[in-house]
Amino acid sequence: MREFAYFRAADVGQAVATVAADPEASYLAGGTTQLDLMKDGVLEPDQLVDITRLPLRGVVREGDTLRVGALTTMEELAADPTVAGRLPFVREALLLGASVQLRNMATIGGNLLQRTRCRYFRDPTVPACNKRRPGTGCAAIAGAARMHAILGASEHCIALHASDLAVPLVALDAIVRVRGADGERSIPLTDFYLLPGDTPDRENVLVHGELITAVDVPLPAEGTRSGYLKVRDRASYEFALTSAGVALLLDGGVIVEARVALGGVGTVPWRAREAEDILRGAPPGPAAFRAAAEAALRDPFTVPGTAFKVELAKRTLERALRTVSGVTS
Amino acid sequence: MTTLTVNGVDHRLDLDDARVTLLDALRDRLGLTGTKKGCDQGACGACTVMADGKRILSCLTLAAQCEGREIITIEGLGVDGVLHPMQEAFVRHDAFQCGYCTSGQIMSAVCLLAEGRAGSDADIREFMSGNLCRCGAYPNIVAAIREVAGAGGGHA
Ligand SMILES: Cc1cc2nc3c(=O)[nH]c(=O)nc-3n(C[C@H](O)[C@H](O)[C@H](O)COP(=O)(O)OP(=O)(O)OC[C@H]3O[C@@H](n4cnc5c(N)ncnc54)[C@H](O)[C@@H]3O)c2cc1C
Numbered sequence: 207m208r209e210f211a212y213f214r215a216a217d218v219g220q221a222v223a224t225v226a227a228d229p230e231a232s233y234l235a236g237g238t239t240q241l242d243l244m245k246d247g248v249l250e251p252d253q254l255v256d257i258t259r260l261p262l263r264g265v266v267r268e269g270d271t272l273r274v275g276a277l278t279t280m281e282e283l284a285a286d287p288t289v290a291g292r293l294p295f296v297r298e299a300l301l302l303g304a305s306v307q308l309r310n311m312a313t314i315g316g317n318l319l320q321r322t323r324c325r326y327f328r329d330p331t332v333p334a335c336n337k338r339r340p341g342t343g344c345a346a347i348a349g350a351a352r353m354h355a356i357l358g359a360s361e362h363c364i365a366l367h368a369s370d371l372a373v374p375l376v377a378l379d380a381i382v383r384v385r386g387a388d389g390e391r392s393i394p395l396t397d398f399y400l401l402p403g404d405t406p407d408r409e410n411v412l413v414h415g416e417l418i419t420a421v422d423v424p425l426p427a428e429g430t431r432s433g434y435l436k437v438r439d440r441a442s443y444e445f446a447l448t449s450a451g452v453a454l455l456l457d458g459g460v461i462v463e464a465r466v467a468l469g470g471v472g473t474v475p476w477r478a479r480e481a482e483d484i485l486r487g488a489p490p491g492p493a494a495f496r497a498a499a500e501a502a503l504r505d506p507f508t509v510p511g512t513a514f515k516v517e518l519a520k521r522t523l524e525r526a527l528r529t530v531s532g533v534t535s
Numbered sequence: 536m537t538t539l540t541v542n543g544v545d546h547r548l549d550l551d552d553a554r555v556t557l558l559d560a561l562r563d564r565l566g567l568t569g570t571k572k573g574c575d576q577g578a579c580g581a582c583t584v585m586a587d588g589k590r591i592l593s594c595l596t597l598a599a600q601c602e603g604r605e606i607i608t609i610e611g612l613g614v615d616g617v618l619h620p621m622q623e624a625f626v627r628h629d630a631f632q633c634g635y636c637t638s639g640q641i642m643s644a645v646c647l648l649a650e651g652r653a654g655s656d657a658d659i660r661e662f663m664s665g666n667l668c669r670c671g672a673y674p675n676i677v678a679a680i681r682e683v684a685g686a687g688g689g690h691a
């Protein structure tokens with residue numbers, strides 16, 4: 207690990223000013239991505255600005271919005287009573303991620319900004335990685351790509367965005383609140399992430415020094431049911447091969463509102479709007495569920511290592527829809 | 536100088552290098568070698584300690600971040616040389632082979648009970664999944680935890 211200076215920010219303004227003024231500085235929250243990648247030699251900041259003591263922690267309900275402070279830990283958010291009562295799929299996505307130890311450290315802001323688990327990105331001895339070193343190629347396309355993306359991918363990068371939490375949050379149209387050197391702004395999570403295209407090194411719309419202060423989560427209508435299904439290579443403590451976050455409001459035998467997002471398959475947390483359109487107004491059942499799954503996985507970008515994910519992702523979504531709707535045949 | 540509070544004792548440390556993790560500070564500077572370094576990258580749980588009553592990974596925590604926090608390590612569980620009930624249960628159930636993962640398992644297990652998550656074997660397995668055991672002592676680990684949970688406690 208390269209040497210760096212440690213600085214504990216006293217307030218939000220000081221944190222933002224310090225990082226904005228130093229192009230080589232990074233924020234340090236739970237450290238579970240940041241320190242991990244510094245140990246690998248992938249990230250080499252000259253300064254870490256510790257934000258964990260800033261007063262950006264905790265969950266407040268404001269009407270139909272849940273404001274989640276960026277430094278709230280994954281365990282803390284999962285334990286929130288409104289999350290348990292109104293946002294079961296958020297709670298499930300949190301508790302199915304990482305381990306208790308990591309969830310006690312990992313923050314909500316850091317979770318959204320976690321970097322890909324692509325093994326070639328994480329290994330600086332691999333020469334070809336457009337995300338780590340633009341213009342060098344992509345080792346994953348012809349390599350071990352079991353944990354890679356099939357939606358939103360390009361021939362320049364097929365790296366997965368591996369956050370579980372971001373899946374229900376994109377489905378809910380969460381808003382990321384940001385503070386930068388020039389003031390505050392709010393960014394819909396659905397516009398927050400950038401597809402790799404030919405610039406996979408640019409992952410989101412934040413500019414250097416912008417600090418996530420909170421995430422606003424709109425609560426779905428009363429009576430909405432939701433669930434998060436995660437399919438993986440081992441039963442626990444593992445990233446998703448495929449996952450689906452689904453929220454449905456049923457009334458009189460018809461789906462009146464549907465929110466669908468997929469994990470384990472996208473270069474960004476993947477909102478499946480075509481699937482939602484098919485489900486909305488349809489009676490819940492195998493026909494609508496299969497049609498939604500087909501629509502969600504249209505035009506995948508596969509390589510030999512990821513081809514199996516197309517059908518797996520469809521079945522993951524169908525099962526999540528069956529479970530959440532309670533309609534199994 | 537940075538003050539680290541470990542097992543109730545304040546230690547003054549000169550953190551000349553910001554890269555020092557809590558794990559390295561415990562082992563190399565304070566001589567508390569009960570906490571183990573497995574992967575050093577957040578994947579195995581061998582380095583589990585408590586910070587302000589919550590289990591965390593000391594390998595992905597900077598020592599400098601811990602100023603003012605109450606750190607408890609495996610050395611701090613027993614009182615006056617008497618083992619913590621979870622330590623006793625691990626011995627009784629033979630819940631280890633090489634023992635390398637054991638202090639992390641025990642720290643995690645003590646927290647698991649405090650979190651109220653040891654209700655069933657399935658829950659114990661799920662909420663202990665951040666602690667890997669290369670020797671595969673899992674059935675005995677679950678048995679040890681189940682026994683202490685059934686006895687109603689062993690809270691930290
Ligand atoms: C072994 C392991 C297993 C895991 N399994 C899962 C899993 O199954 N599912 C899952 O979803 N995740 C998983 N993760 C990822 C984990 O959830 C993330 O590493 C964690 O959420 C990151 O949060 P943090 O607070 O530790 O961020 P940090 O590591 O501190 O920061 C991450 C990045 O975000 C920046 N940053 C942090 N906070 C802010 C902010 N408020 N504003 C601006 N920038 C900020 C930092 O500069 C850094 O670049 C796993 C991680 C590990 C190590």
Ligand code: SF4
Nearest residue numbers: 324335336344363364
């Ligand atoms: S998939 Fe992306 S991150 Fe992985 S090697 Fe290719 S360019 Fe790098």
Ligand code: FES
Nearest residue numbers: 573574575580594
């Ligand atoms: S040594 Fe910390 S998790 Fe493996």
Ligand code: FES
Nearest residue numbers: 632634668669670
């Ligand atoms: S007892 Fe050897 S690793 Fe668990």
